[in-house]
Amino acid sequence: MLATPWVKLHGVSTHFPIALTVAAFLCDFAAVILWSRPIARSLGVAGTCAIVLSAVGGIAAVVSGVFVTKGDLWGAGDLGMHHRFVWPAFAVLVGAATWRLKAGADITRKPYVVYLCVVGVGVILTGAAGYYGGEMLQGLS
Amino acid sequence: MHHPLLAAVLAVALALVGTAMLATTVRHSAAAVSHELPESTRALLTAGQITPQLVRNGEKYYFNSCAHCHGTDARGDEGPDLHGLEISDRRIATVIKHGIKGEMPSFAKKHDDADIVAMIAYLRTLK
Numbered sequence: 307m308l309a310t311p312w313v314k315l316h317g318v319s320t321h322f323p324i325a326l327t328v329a330a331f332l333c334d335f336a337a338v339i340l341w342s343r344p345i346a347r348s349l350g351v352a353g354t355c356a357i358v359l360s361a362v363g364g365i366a367a368v369v370s371g372v373f374v375t376k377g378d379l380w381g382a383g384d385l386g387m388h389h390r391f392v393w394p395a396f397a398v399l400v401g402a403a404t405w406r407l408k409a410g411a412d413i414t415r416k417p418y419v420v421y422l423c424v425v426g427v428g429v430i431l432t433g434a435a436g437y438y439g440g441e442m443l444q445g446l447s
Numbered sequence: 448m449h450h451p452l453l454a455a456v457l458a459v460a461l462a463l464v465g466t467a468m469l470a471t472t473v474r475h476s477a478a479a480v481s482h483e484l485p486e487s488t489r490a491l492l493t494a495g496q497i498t499p500q501l502v503r504n505g506e507k508y509y510f511n512s513c514a515h516c517h518g519t520d521a522r523g524d525e526g527p528d529l530h531g532l533e534i535s536d537r538r539i540a541t542v543i544k545h546g547i548k549g550e551m552p553s554f555a556k557k558h559d560d561a562d563i564v565a566m567i568a569y570l571r572t573l574k
Contacts, residue, residue, distance in 0.1 A: 368466055375515070376524065377474025379467065385515035396466070397459045404458035408451035442515060443552065 316370040322363025323399055324436045330356035331425045338422055341415055350418075354406050357425060361403035364396050364432075388438035395431035402428060497568045505569025508562050512554055521573050526551065530573040539567050 333353035337346045371392070375381060380389050402424050409417070509521070516526040523529070532539065540563050546553035558566070 365462070368462075369469065372466060372470045372473055377470040377472070378515075378524075379470050382514040382519045383509075383511035393463070397463060400462040401455040401459040405451045405455035408454045442512075 310374070312370050312373040316367060316374050319363055319366035319370055320436065320439060323360045323367060323395070324432050326356045326360035326363060327399065327425065327428050327432050330354075330360060331422070331429050334418070334422050334425060338415065338419060347411065350411065357399070357406055358403045360428075361399040364399045368392070368396055384438050384442045388435055388442065391431050391435035391438065395428060395435050398424060398428040398431060497571060501565050501568040502572055504562075505565035505567065508558060508566050509569050512557060513566070516551070521570075529570055532570060532573075536567050539570060540564075 330353045333349045333356060337349035337353060340346045340349065372379075375385065378385070379393075380386055402421065405421065409421075413421075509517075510519070513526075513529075514521075516524060517529050518524040518526075521529040540560075542551065543558065543563050543566060544553060544555045554563075
């Protein structure tokens, strides 16, 4: 794998959705648990910021990744496994961030819990995509 | 647009379609770049004992570690075409183990000697 600027950008940008999706999940999970307390609203705002930045980072990761693979959206071996998780993760992040922004702060607890479950799935998918992305670089020195 | 779920679905569709369109454009421009063929050097060693099982194992390792750069058909992509390699088994093993600075990573930590032998066996079937 040549160390092109796209490879470097991909390496940098992929870590934002991985970390921020976990942060969003934790903030929103705490917000659901502490629903009746004033801090829940602040946690919800933090969760919103995290999921939106995660989606923005995901777009940067996907665009740079498309250039790294020269437009190959599936591939074989570790790359194929990476993509199996990347595409649903990308869809979940963009969808969750858009829903969160449109829904605003005045949402009831039930859709919030459903949203939290979706973000939880996003955490698993981005983690798995990151794992197989790392497997491709195993041994890279 | 006031319904958040509809907005989310539309955003996902837009993101995925946009990615597919970008990938198509990148694929077409990348196809214009010619594949680099390996430097033709004297074959020093023969392939040795190549069994069907060894080749199958090698193919599996190839798909896991090599296909994303050399192509699923090993005809080359970012890396060169691997058909009809005219370099020795030892040279192939060295490249897989130590990589090529700035061009190819080392796979010494991921694949042991037995894996590399299997990969060489598979590569030797590519004529």
